[in-house]
Amino acid sequence: MEPFTTHTGVGVPLRRSNVDTDQIIPAVYLKRVTRTGFEDGLFAAWRNDPSFVLNQAEYAAGSVLVAGPDFGTGSSREHAVWALQNYGFRAVISPRFADIFRGNSGKAGLVAAQVDEKVVQRLWDHLAENPGATVTVDLESRTVRAGEGPDAIEDSFDIDDYTRWRLLEGLDDIDITLSHADDITEFEQHRPAWKPVTQH
Amino acid sequence: MARAAGNPEVGGTPPRTLSEKVWDEHVVRSAEGEPDLLFIDLHLIHEVTSPQAFEGLRLAGRGVRRPDLTLATEDHNVPTVDWDKPIADPVSRTQVDTLRANAEEFGVRLHRLGDKEQGIVHIIGPQLGLTQPGMTIVCGDSHTSTHGAFGAIAFGIGTSEVEHVLATQTLMQTRPRTMAVTVNGSLPEGVTAKDLVLTLITHTGTGGGQGYIVEYRGQAIEELSMEGRMTVCNMSIEWGAKAGLIAPDQTTFDYIQGRQEAPTGADWDAAVAHWTSLRTDDGAEFDAEIVLDASTMTPFVTWGTNPGQGVPLGGTVPDPAAYEDDDDRVAAENALRYMDLQAGTPMREVSVDTVFVGSCTNGRIEDLRLAAEVLRGRTVDPDTRLLVVPGSARVRLQAEDEGLDVVFKEAGAEWRGAGCSMCLGMNPDQLQPGERSASTSNRNFEGRQGKGGRTHLVSVPVAAATAVRGTLSSPADLEPVQTQEA
Numbered sequence A: 001m002e003p004f005t006t007h008t009g010v011g012v013p014l015r016r017s018n019v020d021t022d023q024i025i026p027a028v029y030l031k032r033v034t035r036t037g038f039e040d041g042l043f044a045a046w047r048n049d050p051s052f053v054l055n056q057a058e059y060a061a062g063s064v065l066v067a068g069p070d071f072g073t074g075s076s077r078e079h080a081v082w083a084l085q086n087y088g089f090r091a092v093i094s095p096r097f098a099d100i101f102r103g104n105s106g107k108a109g110l111v112a113a114q115v116d117e118k119v120v121q122r123l124w125d126h127l128a129e130n131p132g133a134t135v136t137v138d139l140e141s142r143t144v145r146a147g148e149g150p151d152a153i154e155d156s157f158d159i160d161d162y163t164r165w166r167l168l169e170g171l172d173d174i175d176i177t178l179s180h181a182d183d184i185t186e187f188e189q190h191r192p193a194w195k196p197v198t199q200h
Numbered sequence B: 001m002a003r004a005a006g007n008p009e010v011g012g013t014p015p016r017t018l019s020e021k022v023w024d025e026h027v028v029r030s031a032e033g034e035p036d037l038l039f040i041d042l043h044l045i046h047e048v049t050s051p052q053a054f055e056g057l058r059l060a061g062r063g064v065r066r067p068d069l070t071l072a073t074e075d076h077n078v079p080t081v082d083w084d085k086p087i088a089d090p091v092s093r094t095q096v097d098t099l100r101a102n103a104e105e106f107g108v109r110l111h112r113l114g115d116k117e118q119g120i121v122h123i124i125g126p127q128l129g130l131t132q133p134g135m136t137i138v139c140g141d142s143h144t145s146t147h148g149a150f151g152a153i154a155f156g157i158g159t160s161e162v163e164h165v166l167a168t169q170t171l172m173q174t175r176p177r178t179m180a181v182t183v184n185g186s187l188p189e190g191v192t193a194k195d196l197v198l199t200l201i202t203h204t205g206t207g208g209g210q211g212y213i214v215e216y217r218g219q220a221i222e223e224l225s226m227e228g229r230m231t232v233c234n235m236s237i238e239w240g241a242k243a244g245l246i247a248p249d250q251t252t253f254d255y256i257q258g259r260q261e262a263p264t265g266a267d268w269d270a271a272v273a274h275w276t277s278l279r280t281d282d283g284a285e286f287d288a289e290i291v292l293d294a295s296t297m298t299p300f301v302t303w304g305t306n307p308g309q310g311v312p313l314g315g316t317v318p319d320p321a322a323y324e325d326d327d328d329r330v331a332a333e334n335a336l337r338y339m340d341l342q343a344g345t346p347m348r349e350v351s352v353d354t355v356f357v358g359s360c361t362n363g364r365i366e367d368l369r370l371a372a373e374v375l376r377g378r379t380v381d382p383d384t385r386l387l388v389v390p391g392s393a394r395v396r397l398q399a400e401d402e403g404l405d406v407v408f409k410e411a412g413a414e415w416r417g418a419g420c421s422m423c424l425g426m427n428p429d430q431l432q433p434g435e436r437s438a439s440t441s442n443r444n445f446e447g448r449q450g451k452g453g454r455t456h457l458v459s460v461p462v463a464a465a466t467a468v469r470g471t472l473s474s475p476a477d478l479e480p481v482q483t484q485e486a
């Protein structure tokens, strides 16, 4: 996985709460067997609407999504994360993420930055007044930044320490776990024999 | 609360909750500042969220560590008609073929379409007796919480985690907080587990359980059958909970005993003794608690586009202006626009085009029996389509043994093969744009059942009565069936 330290890119204001995984990518787009190509399904139901934010030229090259609370609720589909990444997003900012979505983001290398609701509101206003403006997501200092001068927005975001460390280092979880293979083997030797198995 | 560790038999161990005990038993490794490394007892797999995980293994030259703790089935995109023929949709077929090839290559047991044990992943685990108390169970599907009904910690994972479990049989997980949902009293006649959980979700909102493992308890929960308990745990994710579980009791043991993969003889006794010890200790503390009264619950339906937007069937479509919170008001306005509903309309006047009985929420044999009870001697409204989709091939065969299929067909319903079907509309079972459904599934998100489709989540008796009347209804709204003697 590519390490993530800091990213500055066009901010996209998605003024909606409860953006569930069926909104991010509907099930009919989940049929690929690869990790790429899911950008065609991203926000599929809204992409036909000319007023939808990604259909406006200034935001089309966006890479930092700024969404309302409860982003990513619903299904466990990691395709939702891949669709955002395949489109070009590197980070999503929201006051609250669904657990599985946040976990999937951490595994796949998309930064899910949880900020105070007021910060989202200020970013929305800033991005609406300055279409195409950039937002910086700095994982090292755990801050989001946008704008300049007296109105500049700068605030901290939440991400758990372990995920942050892994993203900064670009580490693969499986490699880390396999370095503890002895612990797993030891554990397996003490499992009760009556636990079920799928093959006899 | 303080983290309890160590052997429960050692005196002085602080009292622990069910989920804490199960968690503690599965910690392979824990270190300061890191998530726990948890051992996974059962990993369930299906065609949609696994291809990229197997591909990852292949690229890294890794194998499946414990094929004997892994089970695969085909459910999400499979057709529910002509299931003995090649799958017509080429993209779905590729996904299913990919699963078959992966299962073969990595030595994973697979129940294919046409096999007696095929079905929705959360229906077949319990049915085979593989789902047992005290286990850790994961699957690349958010409704894995269903298995919590047995007192297991069960939760959905993403594809990267599927790969992690395949390679290591473990997962890195941060210990969630604990919550108790206590449901006192008894459910009134005709009110089901589905109504209970829909009432709860409207009470908490879709984010209310976030970060928690929830233990459902209290008289109403104890009185539920295993199937009803599965319906409740199934929808834990719909209010954001990490997992939901219920203490194992005699109802649990009776359900498991004698099933294909259940322990027998001395193993059974050892297992039951252990399962019994898992119950939450007296004096154990939860980080949060919600208390509800089942005796005041009524049939409950959703009007909006998330499962927390619901009202009693006897209620009306709410007025967005009545919401104090700005976000809630805007969400309600958006939902009513999408659902094409007017504030103040009685829910019973909402007419539906399609009724779907099925899914891992309500696609088990008891659900089909309940639906048949309402439909026996009645006919489906001529402007309404009723789709009955058993959750597994075994449920289908059992229903046919009991003659339920005949009741459905005589009423004018479509009787289908097993799978997820219209729960998520990945196969041809979809709503048309603008079509409205009453569905026994778990999600009413925009477009969930087909682009532009409008979904009302309901219980099985409400679904069946709605199919007869063509508008949202409960069995109490139906004319009595004319008997031969009358």
Ligand code: SF4
Binding pocket: B075, B076, B120, B121, B122, B141, B143, B359, B360, B361, B419, B420, B423, B424, B441, B442
């Ligand atoms: S029935 Fe619906 S919710 Fe259940 S596993 Fe299938 S798609 Fe998921």
